[in-house]
Amino acid sequence: MQFTTAALLTLLGAASAQKVHVVSVGSTNGTLAFSPDNVKADVGDMLQFQFRGGNHSVAQSNFDNPCSPIAAHTNTTGIFSGYQPVAASQAMGMIPTYSVMVSAKTPLWFYCSQAKHCQAGMVMVVNENTTANSSRSLTAFKTLAKAQAANVAPTRASGGTSGTNSTTGSTGGSTGSGSGSSGTGTTSGSGSTTSGTASSATSSAVATGAATMVGVSSSVGLVGLVAAMFML
Numbered sequence: 001m002q003f004t005t006a007a008l009l010t011l012l013g014a015a016s017a018q019k020v021h022v023v024s025v026g027s028t029n030g031t032l033a034f035s036p037d038n039v040k041a042d043v044g045d046m047l048q049f050q051f052r053g054g055n056h057s058v059a060q061s062n063f064d065n066p067c068s069p070i071a072a073h074t075n076t077t078g079i080f081s082g083y084q085p086v087a088a089s090q091a092m093g094m095i096p097t098y099s100v101m102v103s104a105k106t107p108l109w110f111y112c113s114q115a116k117h118c119q120a121g122m123v124m125v126v127n128e129n130t131t132a133n134s135s136r137s138l139t140a141f142k143t144l145a146k147a148q149a150a151n152v153a154p155t156r157a158s159g160g161t162s163g164t165n166s167t168t169g170s171t172g173g174s175t176g177s178g179s180g181s182s183g184t185g186t187t188s189g190s191g192s193t194t195s196g197t198a199s200s201a202t203s204s205a206v207a208t209g210a211a212t213m214v215g216v217s218s219s220v221g222l223v224g225l226v227a228a229m230f231m232l
């Protein structure tokens, strides 16, 4: 929690108008959905994906090719959280989170690359723009996703020299502490923290990404804190 707060405050220092948009991924009921699945975000805002249940991922596609990495169709590297199994984390009182910064106002399309979750509707959009193109709606994206034969996970290094994730040990407990925005945390307990970056050079849509873990109980406080700080 302290690490997360420290990172958040660092980000706040960098951009005072920045918002954090929390998106729940899955649920304890096995829901195959992102919630909310239609987000409006400004450039510089953060998306924080909170993995609530099951074993899901967040991957980036384009509109025309749902359930397929955007790097397979464009020069954009795209983001990929990797798979985030929640059960093991919950046993430690933690939930995995994955955060990315929005670096463009153009629509961003995301899907879960697990099994046929994408086909089942586990997709979302950031900055849907049906004013510019009425056919490119979230509803249309879901219809297109449903028709895809395959659900393809990105490779970690797809399309660029970065966009990689590294796993480092040492997290756990709900009283983790650490420093910096680089994703390094030192805590008591055991577990894992995944941190990564999406290349800003090759990804025009999303500049940075970092995954970390927050305590279940403290994350509620964080969400409340975010709401209190950003929604006034």
Ligand SMILES: [Cu+2]
Binding pocket: 026, 032, 055, 056, 057, 112, 113, 114, 117, 122
């Ligand atoms: Cu999923």
